[in-house]
Amino acid sequence: MFHEHNELIRRFEIALDRMPTDNHRIVIRADKRPVGDDARRFNAPAFDSNDVAIVIVGAQFEPRDIVLKRRNDILHRISETHRSYDALQYPILFPYGEDGYHFNIKMKNPTTGVDVIKKVSAMNYYGNRLMLRENEDNYIVKGRHLFHQFVVDMYAKIETERLNYIRFNQQKLRCDEYILKSKFCE
Template identity: 45%
Template sequence: METQSGHLKRIDELHASYLAFQYPLLFPFGEDGYRHDVCHRVRADSQNRKRNRLTVREWMSFRLQTRRNEAQTLLHSRRLFHQFLVDAYTMVESERLSFIKKNQSKLRVDKYRNLNVSQTNDQSQG
C-alpha cells in the first residue's frame, strides 16, 4: 500500500484490508477481512464467557465453510486457495504470538521458568 508521501507501507496480517489487497481475485469488491473488534452474538450463556471477541481462527473457520447460497470462489481457486490457507495459518499464529506477548504477566511465565530451574537443580542433586 502506498501512502500519500509516495513511500510504500507494510500492512499487518491482522489489518482488515490485508486479504483484499493480497487476494484481489478472491475479494474483488475489496470487502474487509478479519476485524479484531467483532463481538460474538449475545446469548443467554454468553454472560459467563471470558472472551467475547471473535478470533482469527474462528473467522477463518467461518470463511472456509461451504454454504449453499454463496459463491464458492475461494474454495475452487486451487493454488490460490492453497496460498490463502498458508496466509490464514500465519494470521492465526500471528494472533497467538501477539496474545502471548501482550499477556506475559497473566501467563506467569517467570514462575514457570523458576519451576524449571528448581526441577533441574533437583535432578542434578539427586
C-alpha cells in the first residue's frame, strides 16, 4: 500500500533506482552518542510503562529535524516545520504522504471561505487534525501508542513555535513599544 499510494516512498524508490551501485546507505534516524556521555544512556527503561513523554530542557534542547544523506555525502535537514516532516516521521499515520503543518498555511474566513492575511499556527492546525467529527473517520486517533507519541511530538512542536516567536520578535514584544503603558512598564 505504501509503495502504491505514498508519494514520499515513491521518491525514495526513484532515488534508489538512480544509485550507480548497491554500495549506499539510507539513514532514517541518525542518533549518535555524544563523546563523554554514559554508555548506558540509551538503554531501555528498567520499569514497565506505557507512558509517552518528552523532556525539553532550556538551551540543551536540540531540533528534532530529520536528516537525509544525499548521494554527494551532503546532509540535508528536513525541519520539523517542513510540510513533509509529519509524513516522514510517522508514515503509518500518514500512509499517503500528505502534507503536514508548515508556516505558509493561510487561515480562511469560516463564513466566506476566503483566505485571510493571518496564518494558521501549529496549535490551530493540530487541533483541527485531531478533532473528532460526526460521520468522519479520524485514522490518526486510532494509532494507539503511535498516536500518543504523535501528540507529544506535535505538542513539543507547538511549544517550540511559541518560544521561537518570542525569541525572534523581541522588538515587537518590548513593553515600552505598546501604546497603552501599564504600571509595569514604567
